[in-house]
Amino acid sequence: MALTQSQREIAHLFRRAGFGATRADIATWAPQGRAAAVKFLVDYGTVDNSAVEAEVATLDVPNNTGRMTRAWLLRMSHTARPLEEKMTLFWHHLFATELGKVDNPLLMWQQNGLFRQNALPNWRSMLYAVSKDPAMLVYLDNALSRKEHPNENYARELMELYTLGQDVLYDEVDVRESARAFTGWTLDYRNKEIAAVIAERDAALRVAGLTDAQKRQISDSYQAKIYQVMPLYLFQPSFHDIGLKTFLGKQGNLDGSDIIDNIAGQDEAAGYICAKLYNWFVARGTVPDDILNSLVGVYFDTKYDLKEVVRSILLSDYFYAADNYLVKIKSPTEYIAGLVRQLEMKTDGNSMVNATTALGQTLFQPPDPAGWPGQKNWINGNTIIGRTNQATTYSTRRPTATAVESFDPKPFITAANVSEAGPIVDLFADLLIDGSISTPEKNILIEYMHTDDSGNYKLFTLTDANIDKKVRGLVFLLLSSPAYTLA
Amino acid sequence: MNRREMLSRGVAFVVAGAAMPAVFVRAVYAADNNGSAAASTNKNRTLVVLQMAGGNDGLNTVVPYADPQYYKFRGAGLSIAEAATLKLNSRIGLHPAMSGLKTIWDRGQLGIVEGVGYPNANLSHFRSMQIWHSAEPAKLKNTGWLGGYLDATYSESNTEWRAVNVGSGQLPVSLLASGSFVPSIDSIAGYQIRTDANNPKDHSNKMRAWAAMYAQAAAQPGLMAFLGSAGTDTYKSSLDLQKYAAGYVPKATYPRTALGNALKLVAELVTSTLGTGIAYVSTGGFDTHAGQPTEHARLLGELSAALAAFYSDIEAQGALDSTVLMTWSEFGRRVQVNGSTGTDHGTAAPLFVMGGPVKGGTYGAPASLTSLDRDGNMKFTTDFRQVYATILEDWLQADSKEVLGSTFNKLAFIGAPATPSTLGNRTFVGGLAN
Numbered sequence: 001m002a003l004t005q006s007q008r009e010i011a012h013l014f015r016r017a018g019f020g021a022t023r024a025d026i027a028t029w030a031p032q033g034r035a036a037a038v039k040f041l042v043d044y045g046t047v048d049n050s051a052v053e054a055e056v057a058t059l060d061v062p063n064n065t066g067r068m069t070r071a072w073l074l075r076m077s078h079t080a081r082p083l084e085e086k087m088t089l090f091w092h093h094l095f096a097t098e099l100g101k102v103d104n105p106l107l108m109w110q111q112n113g114l115f116r117q118n119a120l121p122n123w124r125s126m127l128y129a130v131s132k133d134p135a136m137l138v139y140l141d142n143a144l145s146r147k148e149h150p151n152e153n154y155a156r157e158l159m160e161l162y163t164l165g166q167d168v169l170y171d172e173v174d175v176r177e178s179a180r181a182f183t184g185w186t187l188d189y190r191n192k193e194i195a196a197v198i199a200e201r202d203a204a205l206r207v208a209g210l211t212d213a214q215k216r217q218i219s220d221s222y223q224a225k226i227y228q229v230m231p232l233y234l235f236q237p238s239f240h241d242i243g244l245k246t247f248l249g250k251q252g253n254l255d256g257s258d259i260i261d262n263i264a265g266q267d268e269a270a271g272y273i274c275a276k277l278y279n280w281f282v283a284r285g286t287v288p289d290d291i292l293n294s295l296v297g298v299y300f301d302t303k304y305d306l307k308e309v310v311r312s313i314l315l316s317d318y319f320y321a322a323d324n325y326l327v328k329i330k331s332p333t334e335y336i337a338g339l340v341r342q343l344e345m346k347t348d349g350n351s352m353v354n355a356t357t358a359l360g361q362t363l364f365q366p367p368d369p370a371g372w373p374g375q376k377n378w379i380n381g382n383t384i385i386g387r388t389n390q391a392t393t394y395s396t397r398r399p400t401a402t403a404v405e406s407f408d409p410k411p412f413i414t415a416a417n418v419s420e421a422g423p424i425v426d427l428f429a430d431l432l433i434d435g436s437i438s439t440p441e442k443n444i445l446i447e448y449m450h451t452d453d454s455g456n457y458k459l460f461t462l463t464d465a466n467i468d469k470k471v472r473g474l475v476f477l478l479l480s481s482p483a484y485t486l487a
Numbered sequence: 488m489n490r491r492e493m494l495s496r497g498v499a500f501v502v503a504g505a506a507m508p509a510v511f512v513r514a515v516y517a518a519d520n521n522g523s524a525a526a527s528t529n530k531n532r533t534l535v536v537l538q539m540a541g542g543n544d545g546l547n548t549v550v551p552y553a554d555p556q557y558y559k560f561r562g563a564g565l566s567i568a569e570a571a572t573l574k575l576n577s578r579i580g581l582h583p584a585m586s587g588l589k590t591i592w593d594r595g596q597l598g599i600v601e602g603v604g605y606p607n608a609n610l611s612h613f614r615s616m617q618i619w620h621s622a623e624p625a626k627l628k629n630t631g632w633l634g635g636y637l638d639a640t641y642s643e644s645n646t647e648w649r650a651v652n653v654g655s656g657q658l659p660v661s662l663l664a665s666g667s668f669v670p671s672i673d674s675i676a677g678y679q680i681r682t683d684a685n686n687p688k689d690h691s692n693k694m695r696a697w698a699a700m701y702a703q704a705a706a707q708p709g710l711m712a713f714l715g716s717a718g719t720d721t722y723k724s725s726l727d728l729q730k731y732a733a734g735y736v737p738k739a740t741y742p743r744t745a746l747g748n749a750l751k752l753v754a755e756l757v758t759s760t761l762g763t764g765i766a767y768v769s770t771g772g773f774d775t776h777a778g779q780p781t782e783h784a785r786l787l788g789e790l791s792a793a794l795a796a797f798y799s800d801i802e803a804q805g806a807l808d809s810t811v812l813m814t815w816s817e818f819g820r821r822v823q824v825n826g827s828t829g830t831d832h833g834t835a836a837p838l839f840v841m842g843g844p845v846k847g848g849t850y851g852a853p854a855s856l857t858s859l860d861r862d863g864n865m866k867f868t869t870d871f872r873q874v875y876a877t878i879l880e881d882w883l884q885a886d887s888k889e890v891l892g893s894t895f896n897k898l899a900f901i902g903a904p905a906t907p908s909t910l911g912n913r914t915f916v917g918g919l920a921n
Binding site for chain 2: 100140141144145146148149150151152153156160166167172212213216217219221326327329357358360367368369370373376377378379380381382383384385386388389392395396398438440441444445447448451453454455468469470472473476477480481482483485486
């Protein structure tokens, strides 16, 4: 048995636009077809997601990095709005911001909310929002940028990483000029708590006889404290350079908004974000010209509405083409949150935090501002062993009275009403890898089902002991298979 | 369309070999190298490469305390006072947090190559890293200089552990090779497959099926082949690791930092009988745009402490004379302090070479602080590929032109070659049966 064409399309769609199709997703959407499923995924505003909101609300998230990561992974595993969560993850990959530098979980969680709130945004509005996002202002130092000494970090990455690509349209002069334009986009240190910390610092600095080194140390130590309290965005005119600037050929008393407006209207910027979305949903690498042109057309026709760009991608024929089927390597987040979702596991989300880290991805802690390079970079000796060992862990989470996390294969077998090795292999291969296995591969799994502890042939029979050993073993093999690593 | 995307897409196995099982790829490489005297390899020699990601501030690492320009540009907020530096000579001193490295300097086994960079410096972290990794400033290249060395010196009898990346992250581009598998590892205990603990007698059944699935995949096209051969090689390398890497006891106290742990694992691997000749470690955080003084002192302190522990350990293990370690960072930082008590992206910077075979001292020439480029950055004096060429030729005994594509003037930091008597009682696994 293998999936029908429409079942396979739904499985593919939910893998790319979500975290894998469950049994219910296939049953609901395969009969209605891809257009209806895309509408459900994209126009998610009316989909009730209160169950997952309630689940996350119990976690008391904001003060704790681990709980924050856990809450997000739980959302991915349990959300009723898969695309909303998949786009939230996309924004974290694109606007990769490191908690280690921001040093304030509150700001990171607030940024995560911003990404979710604007999961399918207008691109120009999104750039305004991110340029004023406190975590970003701290992360790429724009909060500290002053007209006397503009800090180039944000201005450079805005163009290189977020909107244009390295050295596309701009040069070092544009970097310097836009850094001047963004001076004054900072954080509100008038916030009462911050004001108190600053007053304390200034008092400490006024002590007579301090050396420069001591003063420096005092300043640095208070800087960390300032970051511990929640600042808000502020435009600070006294920091802002009001002089004449030239950016991408336009001259004037430019500020950050002018920079964003200029960028968002460029063909290259349209091509860049459309290609990023194509790479995320369809395939890595160069986007074929005709496809890119059509997406750029949607971008300008809708005045930069990325929701329509995404809709256009998910409805296209190329999205479902054989060339783009199973050509992406799942990130650790997609792999772990996906298996928990597809196996309908009971979980408090806790294990997923360490599991994703063990496989090379710690959410809120990308390696650098460019984010995770992804695809083949996810795969090395460490991570192949890691994925295999996680497959062991999750496939053997046995339900007990006290287990906070469990996987029970029985309901799957009962619902499908199967008892022999072949149909059981089909059941789980259909769920996890679209039943896309060749006869020799399937024979490997069937042979495994019929092998006893001494390595000899023994006919598989449906007993509780065999479900616990062999069916869990089968799920382990499927989860650790090369095919399940692909999306 | 997307240039950076292309840059960051590492390709561990080239397209030409992608559809073939790894064993066939290897055979092709071995045949290519038969009868070629161009490259040779000496398995007794070990190279450790330590990447300092983010762009390390060279001026505050090796401080030119005698140059008044340094104090003018850096000001009171960021400069390091002459009295605070750990003086190396009448011109330069180490950052005060680096007392461990100063000890190695005093023993004459720390080399400092000054003014290292390349023409038309790129100030993007990502592109500049790619340039250092691939040793190719002029165009994009998806394999690395160490990968090139591995390919050039490949022989059928090589162990899969001849090169290793230590860390939980991705394989660095430096190690990406056309035809050589390079394992990545963050602990020896973690590098083995576990199956259902409740059914240990089913373990070999599961692993037989697992290995068969990966072998099947290796014969399919595209990513399935990539995963299939990577999985097959990984499984074999994990079995070898458990077999050959037993018995190491550290003979130094490593700092309890990520870098300390990583270098301890490097010591364990290079002193084992796995035959590891290249080990790669990466540490990050050097992108000090703001609040640099405290942060940079912490980073350099951790670096120095971990290196000092590694040095003592391999010395006690009898491997000091067979080990050379080099550091690198994608660029130095702007000469002028910025408004956030930090520094923006710059160009030339010094790097360290360390180990028994290293002749201590300074190499290359310091970059001038009076003749800066139009962006206020230093002009490099020493091409980083001169460092690579020196290591390839004088340490790894390979043909640097074959690996780097051109000839670069070598530096003189490698001293007398290691002699067998100083190598300790190391025997090597050599050829591993398939």
